[in-house]
Amino acid sequence: MILAQRPHTGASPDATHETLTLRAISYRTTGSGHGAIVRLMSPGDLGHLIKPFVFLDLFEGESSFINGMPMHPHSGIATVTLITEGNLRFEDAESGKGMIDYGGVEWMRAGAGVWHGKEMSVGTSKRIQGFQLWIALPPELENTSVDSQYLESGAMPEVGPARVILGAYQGVKSPVRAPAGMNYLLVTLRAGESWRYVPPEGHESLWLSVSRGSLSAPSVVMAGEMVVFAPGDGAVTLKAMHKDTVFVIGSAKPHPYELALGNYSVHTNRLALRAGEANIAEIGSRLREYLKQPQGSDSMPFFE
Template identity: 65%
Template sequence: MTPLSARHPDNARRISHSTRGHGHGPIVRLMSPSDFGQWLKPFVFLDLFEMDLRRFGNMPLHPHSGIATITVITEGNLRFEDPDAGTGHIGYGGVEWMRAGAGVWHGKELSAGTSAQVQGFQLWIALPAELELAPVDSQYLEAEAMPHAGPARVILGEHQGVRSPVRAPSGINYLLVTLAAGQRWEYQPPADHEVLWLSVSRGTLYSPEPVEAGELVAFEPGNGTLTLQAGDQGDAVFVLGSAVPHPHDLKMGSYSVHTSVQALNAGEANIAQLGERLRAQALPEGRSVPIYK
């Protein structure tokens, strides 16, 4: 491998912060609204997970408001089940998108797939004011439905003229990329995408600083080109996000992120009412509620 030059071009994006997060069993929390999410908003939360769901089971039902959640798989697959969308499998390049908006309870729409292990990222984005109390919107897109530009799957937004089918707000790009050993790749963010970060799930990247598996790095604001190269020991798999900065202070609840105290109060009131209705609802034995909205 011919290494990237240690000297940065004048307009190169330099790393400003890095973290390996903190673990919760098979889940590593790399970003939360109270830490990296303050610098990288609208990206406010990121988990890297690796587990056998047949052993750990489903996540319990829990609420959200004011955010959207995006789940992508880097190894293995998950099964999705939704009354409106049917069933299928999400593997590498596929995505679950859920805009919580005014409020939703979920957690059982994804379950063990056909693989023994599954690895992936769950990301939250803070919604703009006009969508933070909007109706819930869900999409389940299998890998063949997701477009790519070279080695990058376009999960959200648009890259090199390729647009994602996910109904996400404008001003946000989110890519899933695999580079072969030694392969170089450049990302030129849109001019107004001051926010830029990436996180590696497998292998090593050089920017030219090394970024190892399990690490999240944030880059200094700007719009310079990011040049990356995979290490020579194998593929490098990573997610990359860029965006127009979120203009609002984050107002946070236990499961919610909003742009104002008024919106937060409205979202939390909505999910409390939904929770009461959910607990009062009598379901036939053996039937679950994947998403309640």
């Protein structure tokens, strides 16, 4: 469910300039649930407003739900899987083996097409929580080769209470090979602690979602909510309320392309979408033949 919120305009005559220039919340949503997964944003709703961010899931539950993830295709996008509680194991021919826990990331650029879904498995924690974000790729990347990275939490740089997942902030740059022009941060605030985010120049799109605790933004944002701020270049001051609070915040330069949508794909035009969908169909045919062979394994992480 998505609700519009009118900007507050009742500032008193003696309000400070800071109060007068607060970045208003335009939309808020608690999404729709699908078992352990809550879909907060899709390309057809909020994703259309804050592209290149086009899709956001909040997942939470028994870690074993990861075993039920089927192989599935994508093209034209990149996915960012970020852990905020618990841990998952990864195994990849290039990245090796390891554990992704709080602040750890899987980056997967689908490009021209890939089938995936088995690259991570249950770790040592009984429960797991995190976000999966989709990024709409620019034309020069939407039909290019697949690229993936698995980054343990220690590899993710920090600036104050924020981990820089994508982009760069206050001179700190993420190791993720994402396109320029966007930031995605994981922030942890202690109860009562405040933090101010100043978007880089040109980052007109701004949103956040809380996974634990609650924020004053200055209106309250509860755990499980996503909010979208009005377009602009203003900063936001955020305060954790009565509990320690964990949230993600994203900002970006607007994605200047229409969204051509398929079942598993997002592209910048219908021609690129047709090429991506044709490629993932061909990959899927090869995958099915591979799985029929004695050495075929449905636990393989990627097929491209």
